Amino acid sequence: MSSVELSDLIPNNVGLSADRRLQRALERWQPRFIDWWKSRGPAEHQDHDVYLRTATSVGQDGWAHFDYVKMPDYRWGIFLAEPQPDRTIGFGDRRGQPVWQEVPGELRSDLRRLIVVQGDTEPASVEQQRHLCRTAPSMYDLRNLFQINVEEARHLWAMVYLLHAYFGRDGRDEADMLLERRSGSADNPRILGAFNEPTPDWLSFFFFTYFTDRDGKFQLASLAESGFDPLARTCQFMLREEAHHMFVGAGGIGRVVQRTVDLMRRHDTADVAPHGGINVDTLQRYLNLHYSVSLDLFGAETSTNAANYFAAGMKGRFGESERHDDHRLQGSVTEVPALEGEAVISREVPALTALNATLRADYVTDCQKGLERWNRTLESVSARLELPHLGFNRAVGVFGGASITPEGRLTSQEQWEAGRSSWLPNENDREHVRSLMTPVNAPGHMAAWIAPPAAGIHQKPVEFEYVRL
Ligand code: BYC
């Protein structure tokens, strides 16, 4: 195992200083990355000290260091989880064979594509969130936004390392293009749909980190099983950072729900908007949007791409080693949802082609957990949040373009359009949420639409000066 080289220009545990060519190539990419960060990263506070976590090692404890840092000076590093000696491929046709330390020639373009798609989402999310620093509901939240931004940028580094180290000239070109595509751009957009949607306000941000970063968790966990060992080890380490991103989403929505319930009880009304809160039906519409857009990220229910990725050992399932089957799936079948006339039915297909749907089903189960927690808070005012039907507002897969209500009923396109403003954020919701987005900067103070968190970061109090303004 290579030791951690923290004093290098690019901190790393991949022995970069022993490979001059690679080191020089990455050092040439670095200033372009910094330019991108300064022009497309957080729109403000780049000169302020922020209390941030920086990954510094990969051991079980003490993998991160907390201190004040100005964001452009953040030490973005390349860290792979420690190798497992004698690791073998855990699934697919090559199950049991030694994992690959180099890219097998016949899998080169597929692996590059998976890494590029993964890598593209990371800077995209930073671009989507760049204006949120102007409207943070507290200094604690501002710091969490920046923590997520610097870590998504580190995830970009993680994929760029793989492209440079293992894919030669094509890989370097792809790494350059990762800095050139722009979220929401008409001519050169980011690759996946959800990463071109705006994140205009903090309610959207919390739902994005709850639902879309959670797609990251499931995709990274699948890639963490990969037979391409450097990819697996990279993703294993990224997953440690990911937990905080989803915590920010779950905690953020939980705090909004708490404040809404407090206001409903205090004023004895479901309409808390005049009292500076966010109504439950507005929350439900935001949830419907972010959940449905995130479901699209799993691709089509049946996919020969997904079957090939699995059969060849490139991308496994969530928790592959804990599954009790043959891990090859040749001849296995499974049920996927389908449309038949007016009805949503389920259809039996080869399990290998259904792997996107399988991963999505695991994701849905995970999404449900946060709702249960929020619903315990909402119980006292007899309100609830629900996940809409899988087919609601979808652009990809069997439900793509179908007119399905949140309850799962197939309707006409006209009826669906008539229901849109009650199912998805409407102009009133947007306007009200926008009106709440005034920044609160004093340490420990919170905007009126959100309850304070239960605790601060890294044993610091909630009133801690997380950003020195
Ligand atoms: N938008 O065979 P299918 C994260 C395309 S999030 C646009 O079903 P496949 C993060 C597809 O490319 C995790 N296009 O596709 C979160 C294909 O095109 P071609 C990101 C889409 O390959 C928050 C065609 O439709 N990581 O980390 O089975 C903040 C047929 O589809 C979309 C990954 O996604 C879409 N939504 O599945 C920061 C992991 N969906 O080949 C970060 C890597 C599908 O016909 N990616 N298409 O031209 C993959 O594993 C797969 O590429 C996908 C798609 C699961 C995304």
Ligand code: FE
């Ligand atoms: Fe990420």
Ligand code: FE
């Ligand atoms: Fe993330």
